[in-house]
Amino acid sequence: MLRILIVEDEDKIRKLHAELLESEGYQVVSVPDAVEASEILLRKHFDIILLDINLPRVYGSILFDLIRAFSKSIKVIVTSVYPVEEQRRIMKDAFDYYDKAQGVDVLLEKVKKAARGILPLSTILIVEDEFKIRRLFSGQLEDLGYRTLEAEDGELGLELFAKEPDIGLVILDIALPGRIGMKVYEGIKGRNTPVKVIVSSVFPAEDQRSLIPGADEYFDKAEGVDILIEKVERLLNSGK
Numbered sequence: 693m694l695r696i697l698i699v700e701d702e703d704k705i706r707k708l709h710a711e712l713l714e715s716e717g718y719q720v721v722s723v724p725d726a727v728e729a730s731e732i733l734l735r736k737h738f739d740i741i742l743l744d745i746n747l748p749r750v751y752g753s754i755l756f757d758l759i760r761a762f763s764k765s766i767k768v769i770v771t772s773v774y775p776v777e778e779q780r781r782i783m784k785d786a787f788d789y790y791d792k793a794q795g796v797d798v799l800l801e802k803v804k805k806a807a808r809g810i811l812p813l814s815t816i817l818i819v820e821d822e823f824k825i826r827r828l829f830s831g832q833l834e835d836l837g838y839r840t841l842e843a844e845d846g847e848l849g850l851e852l853f854a855k856e857p858d859i860g861l862v863i864l865d866i867a868l869p870g871r872i873g874m875k876v877y878e879g880i881k882g883r884n885t886p887v888k889v890i891v892s893s894v895f896p897a898e899d900q901r902s903l904i905p906g907a908d909e910y911f912d913k914a915e916g917v918d919i920l921i922e923k924v925e926r927l928l929n930s931g932k
Contacts, residue, residue: 694807697738698722699729699755700771701747705792709742709771712796713803717926724748726755733759738766740806742790742799745772745782756783767806771799804925808837814860814928815839819849819876820892821868825913829863832917833924846872850879859887861928863911863920866893866900877904888927890920 696713700706701724710722721738723729726747741759745752752770759766767787770779779789788802816838820826823844830840841856843849846868853859862880866873873891880889888908891900897910909923 693717693719694739694810695719695721695737696740696742696803697729697732698742699724699726699747699752700742700744701725702744708796709799712800716800716803718803718807726750726752729755730758733763739810740787740803741766741768742771742803743768743783743786745770745774745779753782756786760785767810769799769802769806807925815841815856815858816924817841817843817849817852817856817859817862819843819846819862819868819873820865821845822865828917829920832921836921836925838924845869846876849876853880853887861888861890861924863890863892863924866891866895866903874904877907881906890923890927892920 696718698706698709698720700709700722706722706724710720713720721732723732727749743752743756756768759768769788769790770783770786771790771792772779773792776789776791787806790799790802816833818826818829818840820829821844826842826844830842833840841852843852853862864873864876868876877889880887890909890911891904891907892911892913893900894913897912900910908927911920911923
């Protein structure tokens with residue numbers, strides 16, 4: 693699970709960002725100033741830091757310089773009310789920059805972008821008999837940097853699963869011909885592997901859950917591919 697440190701003096705913003713990231717499955721610690729942050733960084737490792745510029749006691753730019761000197765692997769996302777270009781001038785070479793006027797959805801996408809560069813991206817197996825849907829899922833996921841494998845039926849899906857050791861997640865159509873979707877699910881989960889399975893169907897999620905209880909996630913195709921991607925990233929990037 694990725695660990696994120698939030699360094700932000702505004703209580704409401706600090707709490708908002710912490711709750712947002714915790715809801716996505718990240719492990720979050722938040723502090724109000726750079727002094728507390730530096731003390732925590734001596735004891736604990738963090739993968740990503742959200743760093744405000746205008747902090748009490750010690751400016752964020754000073755903490756940033758310390759982080760660059762002693763822990764270059766940490767990805768720092770500068771957060772400020774200043775425009776992004778001004779942030780970039782103050783803290784050169786941060787991983788990313790976030791203008792608080794942009795809204796939390798933009799911040800979350802920047803965090804996910806940083807996470808993709810930290811965690812090894814898993815191969816995703818898509819078992820789906822509809823060609824257009826299969827290609828849509830594959831194209832969207834490959835644009836994000838994931839490697840995908842495609843199977844148009846359950847037999848090929850199980851064959852690929854047995855051959856490819858790097859598969860970390862399977863998107864499984866429940867409505868494959870011959871009710872084979874359930875057999876594929878049993879074949880994957882029966883191997884006692886840590887592979888995640890998202891059941892995918894035109895059926896509502898509750899109906900999917902009644903047919904295949906215990907899957908890691910359920911996706912109603914009417915929700916749209918953006919929802920599917922959110923589920924994929926939550927499972928792979930947070931381990932939940």
